[in-house]
Amino acid sequence: MPLIPKGIVKKISQRYIAGDSIADAIRVAKQLESVNVVATIDVLGEFKTLKEQVEREKKETIRLLHAIKEHQLKSYLSIKLTSIGMDIDEDYCFENLLEIVTIASEEGIFVRLDMENSPYTSKTLDMYRKIREKGFSNIGVVIQAYLKRSEADIQSLLEYKPSIRLCKGIYVESADIAFKDPDHIRTNYKKLYHLLIENGAYSCLATHDVALIDYCLQDIEKQQFSKEQFEFQMLLGVKEEERTKIVQKGHTMRVYIPFGEDWYGYSTRRLKENPQIALYVTKALFRLG
Numbered sequence: 001m002p003l004i005p006k007g008i009v010k011k012i013s014q015r016y017i018a019g020d021s022i023a024d025a026i027r028v029a030k031q032l033e034s035v036n037v038v039a040t041i042d043v044l045g046e047f048k049t050l051k052e053q054v055e056r057e058k059k060e061t062i063r064l065l066h067a068i069k070e071h072q073l074k075s076y077l078s079i080k081l082t083s084i085g086m087d088i089d090e091d092y093c094f095e096n097l098l099e100i101v102t103i104a105s106e107e108g109i110f111v112r113l114d115m116e117n118s119p120y121t122s123k124t125l126d127m128y129r130k131i132r133e134k135g136f137s138n139i140g141v142v143i144q145a146y147l148k149r150s151e152a153d154i155q156s157l158l159e160y161k162p163s164i165r166l167c168k169g170i171y172v173e174s175a176d177i178a179f180k181d182p183d184h185i186r187t188n189y190k191k192l193y194h195l196l197i198e199n200g201a202y203s204c205l206a207t208h209d210v211a212l213i214d215y216c217l218q219d220i221e222k223q224q225f226s227k228e229q230f231e232f233q234m235l236l237g238v239k240e241e242e243r244t245k246i247v248q249k250g251h252t253m254r255v256y257i258p259f260g261e262d263w264y265g266y267s268t269r270r271l272k273e274n275p276q277i278a279l280y281v282t283k284a285l286f287r288l289g
């Protein structure tokens with residue numbers, strides 16, 4: 001990664017990141033809404049260890065909530081708890097989250113807690129439960145199909161009738177706690193999909209894996225699940241043709257829009273963490289060249 005010039009990383013990232021500012025995120029969300037795609041918007045930033053960084057991040061997040069409301073977008077917010085103080089102090093992080101979820105609730109906006117690497121799994125689910133127990137329902141979590149614990153985690157969340165984004169998982173985790181084989185991860189994804197949708201959880205199917213998408217689509221049709229029970233989600237700039245096909249079938253499609261000045265750190269960390277994505281970058285590099 002250090003060998004790839006910053007300018008090239010920025011060029012490649014442009015496909016995946018809306019830009020530096022709230023205005024960029026709103027512009028991209030509007031473009032998507034014009035083709036019947038909704039969004040979840042993320043202020044880039046994670047693993048913040050200084051309170052002034054966290055306060056900046058929180059302020060930008062709150063400005064984003066107001067902008068979503070002002071522009072009457074159907075989009076909502078995605079947020080990483082390490083961007084709002086999880087690595088500083090858990091009570092401080094909870095206070096920040098509570099403030100954000102309260103404002104979002106007043107604005108009629110949903111908040112999705114992204115799932116980070118395994119040291120944060122239990123902490124993130126605990127924060128979710130604490131917010132739900134305060135009476136807020138405009139919050140959801142993410143479950144990663146590569147984690148062996150995920151089935152038990154879903155079981156423990158079902159009582160909340162939760163909204164859950166189901167993804168494979170992006171971080172590098174040890175074989176002790178995570179499935180490593182792509183087929184095992186896919187098999188577990190299918191199992192968790194059934195567990196969610198058949199038990200009344202709102203199921204957000206976040207994947208670009210066409211085999212998995214087709215599997216879910218066939219099952220949804222067979223079991224005649226209503227459109228109020230699920231949606232599909234994809235990342236900005238990925239598999240746009242597949243995205244269009246799903247929209248044309250009349251299903252809800254939500255695209256994850258990251259934006260912010262932290263684009264370089266975010267992009268390089270993602271690339272380092274997942275060699276598969278590094279492969280996409282290499283391919284993109286050659287296409288650029």
Ligand SMILES: Cc1cc2nc3c(=O)[nH]c(=O)nc-3n(C[C@H](O)[C@H](O)[C@H](O)COP(=O)(O)OP(=O)(O)OC[C@H]3O[C@@H](n4cnc5c(N)ncnc54)[C@H](O)[C@@H]3O)c2cc1C
Nearest residue numbers: 114115142167168169170206207208209233234235256280
């Ligand atoms: C909306 C959304 C939210 C997410 N939130 C989280 C989260 O909170 N925590 C977490 O750990 N992970 C999250 N992820 C990432 C996820 O866990 C996977 O790492 C990522 O989606 C790739 O897995 P896949 O299911 O698409 O399958 P893969 O088998 O990895 O990909 C299937 C195909 O899609 C294409 N593709 C996938 N990703 C890319 C890419 N970046 N660039 C270009 N082509 C690509 C490739 O053609 C690939 O062959 C999220 C993903 C999405 C879509």
